[in-house]
Amino acid sequence: MNDISYNSYSDAAILRDIGEFIKVKRVDQNLTQDEVSDRAAISRSTLSLAERGENIALINLLKILRVLNALYVFDQFKVQTQISPLQLAKDEAKRRKRASKNNSQTNKDEPGW
Known part of the structure; x- marks a missing residue:
């Protein structure tokens, strides 16, 4: 969905936008409702409800979006x-800057070649 602020939208309006998104994605991929519902393991009526902007279970929305390769819409939820610039600077100061010849992890029994 675009850079639209949904704060002033009603729940019904948001559901309609989600339904329209699903329908457009399905049609763009030249898939029928039966094909999507079969692949998502949901009923065709559930898919139809979603496309009309009706209330469906979140798990069914996930199944539909997965079939349509549209789970990227959830990237905003990550x-x-x-990290504050101050913390970043402190971490940078602690990081090693050079390698050491006297590495304590070197096995003294090995010839070192």
């Missing part, structure tokens, strides 16, 4: 930790 939590990415933010």
Whole structure:
């Protein structure tokens, strides 16, 4: 979905947009409702409900989007930790800058070639 702010949308309007998204993706891939519902292991009526913007179970939405190769819409849900510039600078200062000849992990029994 685009950079639209859904804060002022009603739940019904958001469901309609999701349904339209599903239908457009399905038609773009030249798939019938029967084909998508069979691949998603859901009933055709459930898919039809979703396309009309009706309320369906979240698991069924996931199944539909997986079949349509559209799970990328959930990328916005991924939590990415933010590191402060101060913490980044501290971590950089702690990181080793050079290799050492006297590496404690070198096995003294090996000839070193």
